[in-house]
Amino acid sequence: xxxxxxxxxxxxxxxxxxxxxxxxxxxxxxxxxxxxxxxxxxxxxxxxxxxxxxxxxxxxxxxxxxxxxxxxxxxxxxxxxxxxxxxxxxxxxxx
Numbered sequence: 001x002x003x004x005x006x007x008x009x010x011x012x013x014x015x016x017x018x019x020x021x022x023x024x025x026x027x028x029x030x031x032x033x034x035x036x037x038x039x040x041x042x043x044x045x046x047x048x049x050x051x052x053x054x055x056x057x058x059x060x061x062x063x064x065x066x067x068x069x070x071x072x073x074x075x076x077x078x079x080x081x082x083x084x085x086x087x088x089x090x091x092x093x094x095x
Contacts, residue, residue, distance in 0.1 A: 006081075006085070010081055013077060013081075038075075038077075046065045046068060046069055049061055049064070049065055050062065050065060058091075058095075059091050059094075059095035060088050060091035060092045060095060061088070061091070062091065063087040063088060063090055063091025063092075063094070063095075064084045064085070064087040064088035064091060065084070065087070066087050067083040067084050067085070067086050067087020067088070067090070068080045068081075068083045068084035068087065069083075070083055070087075071083035
């Protein structure tokens with residue numbers, strides 16, 4: 001995954017958040033469901049990145065997943081992205 005791809009994904013994510021601020025509020029029942037989606041979504045993305053073509057992913061990717069999961073309890077996508085980036089950077093330097 002290249003830096004430009006990561007930046008594009010981050011831009012798309014924050015653009016969707018801005019659009020969500022402009023749209024009218026969703027009904028309470030629908031918001032309850034949406035509030036429960038991000039943690040499983042983050043977990044599935046982390047699990048998928050651990051496998052690369054049927055083999056275990058490179059060490060730098062494993063470090064990125066570890067960094068992202070370490071800060072995931074904060075509940076902020078920005079922290080998760082930052083944790084993943086720091087983990088990947090440390091993994092790239094160390095391995």
